[in-house]
Amino acid sequence: MHEIRDITIIGGGPTGLFASFYAGMRGATAQIVDTLPQLGGQLTALYPEKYIFDVAGFAKVLAKDLVHSLTEQTAQFHFPSFLGQHVTGLEEEDGHFVLVTDTDRFPTRSVVIAAGIGAFSPRRLPQQCADPWYGRGIFDNVADPEAFRGQKIVIIGGGDSAFDWAHQLRDRAAAVTLVHRSDKYRAHGATVGEVNAAVAAGRTTLLPFYELHEIIADGDRLSAIVVREVKTKETRTIEADCVLPMLGFISDIGPLAEWGLNLEKHEIVVNSLMETGRPGVYAAGDITSYPGKLKLIATGFAEAATAVNQAFHWIYPDKKVNPGHSSNMAVFGQKDD
Ligand SMILES: Cc1cc2nc3c(=O)[nH]c(=O)nc-3n(C[C@H](O)[C@H](O)[C@H](O)COP(=O)(O)OP(=O)(O)OC[C@H]3O[C@@H](n4cnc5c(N)ncnc54)[C@H](O)[C@@H]3O)c2cc1C
Structure with a gap:
C-alpha cells in the first residue's frame, strides 16, 4: 500500500504530465500511474521522432522533446510515477479511493483520468x-x-x-x-x-x-x-x-468502462468542470467527450488545469478553484498575490 495522495492521475501522456505539474503548483500531492514502461503516452509510444507544430509556444517540437520538457516541468515537485502498472479497479474505503493495478494499490483522495485512447499495445x-x-x-x-x-x-x-x-x-x-x-x-x-x-x-x-x-x-x-x-x-x-x-496499435479502455462513469463509445462524458458524474473522479485529455471536443495536446493541457483545480477544491473546499497567476506564486519563488 502506498502513501495516500491528493490526486492520482491515470495516464502519463501529455495531459497526465501537465496535470501532475498543475497539482504540484496548487500545493496538492500527486502521482501518475501508467501501463506503459515510459512516460509520454502516444507521443512516446507512437511518434517520438515526429515534429508537432501546434503546441503553444513552440514553432515546432519533436514529440519526444515535448515529453522531456513536460517531465522536467513536473519533476520540480518530485512526485512518483508508477510505470508498467495497468489500473484495473477503482474502490472506495475509509472515505477515500483506492486505485487497483495488477500488483499494487494506490490510496488517493481524488482521481484524474487522463487515459487517452486507453491502454494500447502494438498489433x-x-x-x-x-x-x-x-x-x-x-x-x-x-x-x-x-x-x-x-x-x-x-x-x-x-x-x-x-x-x-x-x-x-x-x-x-x-x-x-x-x-x-x-x-x-x-x-x-x-x-x-x-x-x-x-x-x-x-x-x-x-x-x-x-x-x-x-x-x-x-x-x-x-x-x-x-x-x-x-x-x-x-x-x-x-x-x-x-x-x-x-x-498499428490496439487500444482498450478496459476496466474503466465498468466504473459507473458516463461513457459514449469509448470516451468519458464530462461537463465543463471535467466532472465524470462520480464525485471526486475527473477526466481530461483524449479520453473525454463533450460537444465541440478536439482531441489535441493543447486541449488536454487546458482540461488538465480545469480537472486539477476542481479536484483540489473538491478535496479541500476552503481552497479556491481559481489558481491565480503562476507569475505571482510563492511556490516558484515569486511574491504571492
Ligand atoms: C501519429 C500521431 C500524430 C499526432 N500529432 C498531433 C499533433 O501534431 N498535435 C496534437 O495536438 N496532437 C497530435 N496527436 C494527438 C495527441 O498525441 C493526443 O491528443 C495526445 O497524446 C493525448 O494525450 P493524453 O495524455 O490525453 O493521452 P495519451 O497520450 O493517449 O496518454 C494516455 C496514457 O494513459 C495510459 N493508460 C490508459 N489506460 C490506462 C490504464 N487503465 N492504466 C494505466 N495507464 C493507462 C496509456 O498507457 C497512455 O500512456 C497525434 C497523434 C498521433 C497518433
Whole structure:
C-alpha cells in the first residue's frame, strides 16, 4: 500500500504530465500511474521522432522533446510515477479511493483520468514464426533510431508509422525494405511520395502484395526473412538484421468502462468542470467527450488545469478553484498575490 495522495492521475501522456505539474503548483500531492514502461503516452509510444507544430509556444517540437520538457516541468515537485502498472479497479474505503493495478494499490483522495485512447499495445504479426523473435530481431517500437544504424531493416506495414520509419531510417540503415500485403497505403501522401522517390533512386525497396512467411536464423541471430506474394505464393528471401512490424496499435479502455462513469463509445462524458458524474473522479485529455471536443495536446493541457483545480477544491473546499497567476506564486519563488 502506498502513501495516500491528493490526486492520482491515470495516464502519463501529455495531459497526465501537465496535470501532475498543475497539482504540484496548487500545493496538492500527486502521482501518475501508467501501463506503459515510459512516460509520454502516444507521443512516446507512437511518434517520438515526429515534429508537432501546434503546441503553444513552440514553432515546432519533436514529440519526444515535448515529453522531456513536460517531465522536467513536473519533476520540480518530485512526485512518483508508477510505470508498467495497468489500473484495473477503482474502490472506495475509509472515505477515500483506492486505485487497483495488477500488483499494487494506490490510496488517493481524488482521481484524474487522463487515459487517452486507453491502454494500447502494438498489433503483433499474425505469423507464429515471429513470436520467438520479439525483442531480439523483431521490434515494434523504435525508441532510438540510432540503434538501427548500419542495419539491414525490413519494415512491415502500410500506414503512417511504416512509411515514416522507412523514410527516417533510410540514411542510417544499410538497407531498408518495406513490405506490405497490398498496394493500398494509409500513410500521408507526402511520405509515400518520399519513399517512392527513394525507391526510384534505388535507396529503398518496396514490396507490395507480400507478407512474412518465414524467419531465417544464423545461430541466435535473425539473418533473413522469407516473404511470400499473397496471390502467386512466390517467395523471396531478404537479408535482414531486424524486422520492424508497424501494424498499428490496439487500444482498450478496459476496466474503466465498468466504473459507473458516463461513457459514449469509448470516451468519458464530462461537463465543463471535467466532472465524470462520480464525485471526486475527473477526466481530461483524449479520453473525454463533450460537444465541440478536439482531441489535441493543447486541449488536454487546458482540461488538465480545469480537472486539477476542481479536484483540489473538491478535496479541500476552503481552497479556491481559481489558481491565480503562476507569475505571482510563492511556490516558484515569486511574491504571492
Ligand atoms: C501519429 C500521431 C500524430 C499526432 N500529432 C498531433 C499533433 O501534431 N498535435 C496534437 O495536438 N496532437 C497530435 N496527436 C494527438 C495527441 O498525441 C493526443 O491528443 C495526445 O497524446 C493525448 O494525450 P493524453 O495524455 O490525453 O493521452 P495519451 O497520450 O493517449 O496518454 C494516455 C496514457 O494513459 C495510459 N493508460 C490508459 N489506460 C490506462 C490504464 N487503465 N492504466 C494505466 N495507464 C493507462 C496509456 O498507457 C497512455 O500512456 C497525434 C497523434 C498521433 C497518433
